[in-house]
Amino acid sequence: MRHIAIIGSGPAGYYSAEAAQKKYGDDVQVDIIDRLPVPFGLIRTGVAPDHQSIKAVSRRYEKTALTDNVRFVGNITVGEDVSVEELQGLYDAVILATGAPNDRTLDIKGGDLDGVIGSAAFVGWYNGHPDFADLDPPLDGKSVAIIGNGNVALDVARIIAKTESEFSGSDIVAHALDKLKQSNVEKISLLGRRGPHQIAMTPKELGELGHLDRARPVIDMRDFPEEGDDAMLEPGMRKSVTHLRSFFTRAGELREKPVTIDFDFYAMPVAIEGDGKVEKLIIEKTELDKDMRSIGTGQRYELDCSMVISCIGYRTPPIEGVPYEHGRGRFANVDGRILPGLYCVGWARRGPSGTIGTNKPDGFAIIETVADDIGSGDNREGRMGLDRLLDRRNVEAVTFRDWKKIEEAEIANARDGAPREKFTDVADMIAARSN
Missing domain, CATH: 3.40.50.720 (NAD(P)-binding Rossmann-like Domain)
Structure with missing residues (x-):
């Protein structure tokens, strides 16, 4: 054996x-x-x-x-x-x-200010992970910056942008849904150090942004190479870039939606400023060298925001x-x-x-x-x-048998339209297995 x-x-x-x-x-x-x-x-x-x-x-x-x-x-x-x-x-x-x-550290000046949150913590918060149930993300401001150009960044942007009714059928935990319902966020900025051809976003996740009830993606076509260059991309990436281009062509159709998800390409965060909490993000414009690596140009601009969510990888x-x-x-x-x-x-x-x-x-x-x-x-x-x-x-x-009892209790506690209401406290999980 x-x-x-x-x-x-x-x-x-x-x-x-x-x-x-x-x-x-x-x-x-x-x-x-x-x-x-x-x-x-x-x-x-x-x-x-x-x-x-x-x-x-x-x-x-x-x-x-x-x-x-x-x-x-x-x-x-x-x-x-x-x-x-x-x-x-x-x-x-x-x-x-x-x-x-664990989140990779956002190693820039001001990275330890209140309102700087790693994606593991933010995702864990809305997914009911016990380690992050007490997180209180500042959603009272009008602008949020998300650092990263991968699917996790897309998930975070989409969750912040959705209306309550769009969470029907999901298992988002109640404390997160209640907080998101009170959100004042009107602008979500997705920041990537490189350009549209270097994103790590898959077509399905990108496509979802074009069908949100109150939010619309915003694209600046000056960030894009000639459309013919898309033919050099592998099929999945080409489809993702096609989605990005379509957001621009559909701008008129989407204009009435009040929340924007702005794609800021060639944008490298260099500092976060604020009096004890996040108030603005300092960003340096980048360009690509011959090896497709991003390098700073020295040109900087500021983005007012109340929260910075770092989606730059895990450890x-x-x-x-x-x-x-x-x-x-x-x-x-x-x-x-x-x-x-x-x-x-x-x-x-x-x-x-x-x-x-x-x-x-x-x-x-x-x-x-x-x-x-x-x-x-x-x-x-x-x-x-x-x-x-x-x-x-x-x-x-x-045991797994205990887990099935915990799961039964979560299903029984579900709000209308949700598959379950997760326990977010270990002690409550342990107690549920005995019921």
Whole structure:
């Protein structure tokens, strides 16, 4: 019997567990350990609440979770309740699938002012992550700046711009919906250091901006190359740029909508100013060098705003005793191998890149690597040993059966038209499993 521990219950974790099942059949036991009492990681707290079709992938993970040889072990903090070293002594392989939940630092003057918020915090706030439930984003001002030209920046802009009725069918949490209903924001600026041909926005997410009830995208065609140059782009990117061009051609049709989502290309934030809180963003215009890198031109302008949301990427949090690449914000590894018996997968391995689906081949590949290394296993204690250790420390894990009770309570608490009302407090989650 092989014993595998996976730390992290998001897509990379569950795809790795599924791969282990397919590789070994009944000759494997997999424990998926998570800090929270609820599974699915990024699917629950990262994917936008109005993208329920994407969140539906959790049903695939549930099929894996409900099998006898895969177990969810929630409410366990690795590094506090149990160490990586202890897990290595209990399991043939320990796979870190912790994702990259921490924001990269916005390293500019004024980046620590009140009103500067990382996207992980803001997305976690409207998605009900317990770590960010108490966030109080300043939506009372008329202008908000979002730094970044990827899908996360689009999600944040769209969520701020939507009306209450547009959240029908979503699982946005009540505290965020109530706050957004009171928003005074009229201008949302999306700032990117490079141009339209260098965005990391996918067509579906861009297309949604053209169909919002009260908000309209604003494009300055002076930022664009000749339309014929679009032919050089790969098909998905070409479609995204076509959406951007269409926002300009539809300007007359969209003009009556009061909220604007302004695309500011070739814009590099260099400082944030304000008396204890965000009041303005200082931006330097950029241009591209021959290698398509952005360089400052020295020309600066100011953008009045009450909040700056930084969507510039994520980092995997370090774990004591695990080699780490600080420059890349991920665990130090070679093809997923960190140390003998210790591996990483997904964003924890490659950094925050790719889609949810990218984690499937990554998960299957790491299990092949594990199989090459551990052979038939080493007669480890596995989950029995973990249970004894947690029992000695009076640490009570949350099981997948417990999670299903929590989920039932969230569904029962849902407002009209919503699939659930998430618990945003760990103690409430724990209490719900007993009801």
